[in-house]
Amino acid sequence: MQQLNDLIQEARLTGMSDQEGEVDRIMTICNACRYCEGFCAVFPAMTRRLQFNKADINYLANLCHNCGACLHSCQYAPPNEFAVNVPQAMAAVRQETYVEYAWPKSFGRLYKNNGVIVALACSLALAFFLWLSTALRENSNVTLDGNFYAVFPHNVLVLIFGAVFSFSILALGIGFYNFWRNISKTGASIAAIGESAHDALTMKYLDGGHGEGCNNEDDGFTLWRKRFHHFTFYGFMLCFASTSVATLYHYVLKLDAPYAFNSLPVILGTVGGLGLLIGPIGLLFLNLRRNPLHGDARQKPMDRAFILLLFLISLSGLFLLVLRESALMSYLLIIHLGFVMGLFLTMPYGKFAHGIYRMAALLKNAVEKRQPSTLKLGSD
Amino acid sequence: MTDVLVIGGGNAALCAALMARESGASVTLLESAPKEWRGGNSSHTRNIRCMHEEPQDVLLESYPEDEYWQDLLKVTGGLTNEPLARIAIRESATCRTWMQKYGVHFQAPLSGTLHLSRTNAFFMGGGKALVNAYYRSAEKAGIDIQYDSEVTSIELSDKQFVAAHLKDGRRIAAKSCVLAAGGFESNIEWQREAWGIDEHGVSPADNFLIRGTTFNKGVLLKHMIAAGADQVGDPTQAHMAAIDARSPLYDGGICTRIDCVSLGIVVNKHAKRFYDEGEDFWPKRYAIWGRLVAQQPDQIAYSIIDSKSIGRFMPPVFSGNESNSLDELASKLGLDAEVLKNTVQEFNAACKPGEFDHTTLDNCHTEGIAPEKTHWATTIEVPPFYGYPLRPGVTFTYLGLKTDETSAIFLNGTRSNNLFVAGEMMAGNILGKGYTAGIGMAIGTAFGRIAGRNAAFAAGNESRCNS
Numbered sequence: 001m002q003q004l005n006d007l008i009q010e011a012r013l014t015g016m017s018d019q020e021g022e023v024d025r026i027m028t029i030c031n032a033c034r035y036c037e038g039f040c041a042v043f044p045a046m047t048r049r050l051q052f053n054k055a056d057i058n059y060l061a062n063l064c065h066n067c068g069a070c071l072h073s074c075q076y077a078p079p080n081e082f083a084v085n086v087p088q089a090m091a092a093v094r095q096e097t098y099v100e101y102a103w104p105k106s107f108g109r110l111y112k113n114n115g116v117i118v119a120l121a122c123s124l125a126l127a128f129f130l131w132l133s134t135a136l137r138e139n140s141n142v143t144l145d146g147n148f149y150a151v152f153p154h155n156v157l158v159l160i161f162g163a164v165f166s167f168s169i170l171a172l173g174i175g176f177y178n179f180w181r182n183i184s185k186t187g188a189s190i191a192a193i194g195e196s197a198h199d200a201l202t203m204k205y206l207d208g209g210h211g212e213g214c215n216n217e218d219d220g221f222t223l224w225r226k227r228f229h230h231f232t233f234y235g236f237m238l239c240f241a242s243t244s245v246a247t248l249y250h251y252v253l254k255l256d257a258p259y260a261f262n263s264l265p266v267i268l269g270t271v272g273g274l275g276l277l278i279g280p281i282g283l284l285f286l287n288l289r290r291n292p293l294h295g296d297a298r299q300k301p302m303d304r305a306f307i308l309l310l311f312l313i314s315l316s317g318l319f320l321l322v323l324r325e326s327a328l329m330s331y332l333l334i335i336h337l338g339f340v341m342g343l344f345l346t347m348p349y350g351k352f353a354h355g356i357y358r359m360a361a362l363l364k365n366a367v368e369k370r371q372p373s374t375l376k377l378g379s380d
Numbered sequence: 381m382t383d384v385l386v387i388g389g390g391n392a393a394l395c396a397a398l399m400a401r402e403s404g405a406s407v408t409l410l411e412s413a414p415k416e417w418r419g420g421n422s423s424h425t426r427n428i429r430c431m432h433e434e435p436q437d438v439l440l441e442s443y444p445e446d447e448y449w450q451d452l453l454k455v456t457g458g459l460t461n462e463p464l465a466r467i468a469i470r471e472s473a474t475c476r477t478w479m480q481k482y483g484v485h486f487q488a489p490l491s492g493t494l495h496l497s498r499t500n501a502f503f504m505g506g507g508k509a510l511v512n513a514y515y516r517s518a519e520k521a522g523i524d525i526q527y528d529s530e531v532t533s534i535e536l537s538d539k540q541f542v543a544a545h546l547k548d549g550r551r552i553a554a555k556s557c558v559l560a561a562g563g564f565e566s567n568i569e570w571q572r573e574a575w576g577i578d579e580h581g582v583s584p585a586d587n588f589l590i591r592g593t594t595f596n597k598g599v600l601l602k603h604m605i606a607a608g609a610d611q612v613g614d615p616t617q618a619h620m621a622a623i624d625a626r627s628p629l630y631d632g633g634i635c636t637r638i639d640c641v642s643l644g645i646v647v648n649k650h651a652k653r654f655y656d657e658g659e660d661f662w663p664k665r666y667a668i669w670g671r672l673v674a675q676q677p678d679q680i681a682y683s684i685i686d687s688k689s690i691g692r693f694m695p696p697v698f699s700g701n702e703s704n705s706l707d708e709l710a711s712k713l714g715l716d717a718e719v720l721k722n723t724v725q726e727f728n729a730a731c732k733p734g735e736f737d738h739t740t741l742d743n744c745h746t747e748g749i750a751p752e753k754t755h756w757a758t759t760i761e762v763p764p765f766y767g768y769p770l771r772p773g774v775t776f777t778y779l780g781l782k783t784d785e786t787s788a789i790f791l792n793g794t795r796s797n798n799l800f801v802a803g804e805m806m807a808g809n810i811l812g813k814g815y816t817a818g819i820g821m822a823i824g825t826a827f828g829r830i831a832g833r834n835a836a837f838a839a840g841n842e843s844r845c846n847s
Contacts, residue, residue: 028695028697032635035509035634036505038488039504070505072512075631079416081631082635219512219516375691377639
């Protein structure tokens with residue numbers, strides 16, 4: 001329709017991509033409608049603006065949790081000629097922001113074929129550890145007794161993983177900082193930080209605004225997306241905690257691995273690992289059944305590569321735990337470390353980053369909510 | 381054979397179907413639209429006007445029965461059926477828990493776009509979310525839902541419903557039937573017939589935009605009237621808002637409204653003002669401006685504001701024609717520049733100083749011009765200027781079938797025992813003219829439920845109800 005096309009072409013599009021222009025077009029329609037204001041934070045944030053610049057659009061796109069509620073409720077969704085699909089347009093812009101804010105900048109292109117990149121990173125990491133294990137092993141007749149460090153000395157692992165992990169954290173941190181600087185002109189109060197942390201940790205905006213959850217394959221609501229996200233996130237965090245505690249054991253308490261099954265690192269790792277099996281399986285199942293109108297189909301390889309990688313890390317880790325006394329230990333260790341390294345290598349250039357930018361957007365939302373609106377629309 | 385046949389697929393039809401099923405009847409629902417367009421105009425609604433004696437869940441303060449009734453009396457100018465109106469009003473107080481049972485969510489007042497948090501309960505996600513919830517519940521309850529099923533005629537025998545005949549040749553018999561197939565607003569031919577030719581030799585209906593579904597052709601309404609059903613209402617009466625002239629012909633819905641009418645002036649194609657833009661808040665006068673524009677030559681008007689008003693009204697979906705001078709604005713809008721400048725000058729000269737406050741009925745008014753502007757009258761002089769073209773946007777028509785407190789239809793004065801009517805097809809009993817936000821959904825919900833229960837009773841299930 002001509003009028004809608006005109007809207008896209010408008011002057012304020014200077015510097016915007018086609019996808020950002022589409023979000024601008026859609027937000028202009030949504031802002032005149034506002035029926036969805038109860039679903040999530042995107043719509044109240046939208047109502048604080050009459051027009052949307054590039055930074056606004058990047059912010060709103062990352063505030064969108066792709067829950068789908070607004071799509072199924074939308075009187076302007078396709079086949080209406082306004083063709084409003086908020087989750088899809090937002091998803092497309094989200095990926096552009098990942099590319100744009102990646103550090104180093106040229107690495108942003110890795111997002112574009114992320115499925116391939118993850119596969120490559122894992123394969124190379126596996127090959128590397130396979131090679132390393134033979135290069136380091138002086139006497140293949142040594143009894144391993146569940147001792148990982150007989151395969152890879154502790155210091156070698158610390159060096160390799162420490163370096164890669166530090167780089168990933170640095171890259172993500174710089175991405176977060178640049179994104180935050182772009183979307184926000186002010187600092188954040190403790191209260192705003194607290195609220196955004198709460199919203200991130202509870203995944204508030206996957207509850208549909210009414211507590212019945214978000215949409216997946218149709219207009220019915222489900223809490224399983226939120227639950228599987230929680231299994232995945234907290235599973236990951238527990239595994240991370242397990243590694244951290246083990247590091248303390250090693251350096252502070254001078255206790256070397258392997259740790260007993262009832263030790264803190266193993267308990268944390270086991271529980272986390274189970275979460276990291278259940279969560280990704282569930283998310284993959286939902287992803288396969290997802291309504292094709294939700295999100296950006298081009299990003300499914302990235303989504304699924306990340307989900308599968310987490311699953312494989314967890315699965316190999318649990319096998320390693322159970323079979324650590326067996327002759328298979330060194331192979332399982334190589335496989336597990338290969339997958340973990342695959343994750344570490346791709347963290348700043350894959351689906352992992354969605355959490356980072358979403359946190360920045362939630363923080364911006366918490367900050368902005370506390371500021372008075374400059375608009376006086378004659379509302380209540 | 382199904383017990384109850386419900387014809388229609390919007391709010392009233394779904395309420396009737398769910399209520400009939402709840403009353404023990406087997407139910408079939410025929411929606412003329414394909415699934416992706418289901419729900420009729422209900423998909424475009426947002427809220428339901430509810431009476432309440434004290435603050436109640438999402439409703440603030442109180443909105444007692446009598447105030448509701450007075451509001452209705454005011455907008456209809458007395459063209460209403462008091463007993464039926466009071467049924468809808470009373471039902472509106474208690475229907476929300478029933479709605480919630482079937483998955484409808486209400487939302488706490490947030491930014492509140494229409495000054496309505498006291499009188500109206502808003503559906504979370506709007507009417508389409510409500511319709512989706514009802515359809516999901518209907519499926520779960522075992523109601524047989526058939527899309528793409530347009531009914532063209534009703535087979536009657538001695539004023540009793542026998543069967544419905546569909547466009548595709550099917551004949552569906554049932555023990556009783558609820559008609560809830562909407563008005564005829566999307567039938568341009570019928571609109572043209574109703575409105576005739578105006579004094580400028582133009583058919584006003586040719587310039588109407590339809591804010592809702594393309595499926596409300598009034599096929600069944602026309603058939604029933606021809607079959608002897610008693611009718612109420614005037615075919616030119618409708619809920620008619622002034623909407624952006626650039627809106628699509630159908631299904632533009634809420635986002636095409638122009639909310640700045642009360643902040644500036646509205647001129648016709650001759651660049652002349654024709655009505656008091658500041659008579660009342662836009663939401664309250666919302667449904668009169670469509671008719672006002674319909675009465676202007678070529679059914680076109682222009683809302684004109686200056687930059688002082690930006691940020692004081694709901695953002696419009698299409699940006700206004702922005703101009704740095706009135707000359708430029710006139711040329712963009714196709715108006716005579718001299719006349720427009722005169723109109724604005726005259727208006728500016730008539731504005732009396734006051735304390736501008738667009739959130740109350742303020743004291744900024746004009747003196748010495750006709751028509752006067754009684755509130756929010758401030759000079760239009762700070763560029764850039766903005767102009768928005770307006771057309772009549774028809775939401776739904778009021779001509780319908782006469783009914784009583786049981787929702788039954790009447791054939792040549794005799795009440796049918798098993799044929800009922802609900803929703804827009806009978807709203808004209810209560811809305812002779814005018815409109816007040818959310819009352820369409822109140823009527824549809826109240827009479828949909830009554831019709832459903834009575835249809836179940838007529839089919840031999842449970843008990844009958846009057847209200």
